[in-house]
Amino acid sequence: MPLVDGEVLKVDAARGLVVLKHGDLPNLAMPPMTMGFEVAEKAMLTDIKVGDKVRFQAEMRNGKATVTEVMPRR
Ligand SMILES: [Cu+2]
Secondary structure (H helix, E strand, O other): OOOEEEEEEEEEOOOOEEEEEEOOEHHHOEOOEEEEEEEOOHHHHHHOOOOOEEEEEEEEEOOEEEEEEEEEOO
16 A cells, blocks of 8 residues: 655544645545544554654545554655
């Protein structure tokens, strides 16, 4: 699965939610937009903070757009 560029706009570590301004997401058939995602594991949010540029993967899980991998882009 492709890694996609994103920017972190909001992190809710307690709920396992992140808002990303994301680039093209071909596997979800999404154009660039800003939206909220679930994360596969809450621990994924400890390494990222608001304002970070990231690379990430997302897929649909139980009908929800879910980030399965995310890392800061440096
Ligand atoms: Cu989207």
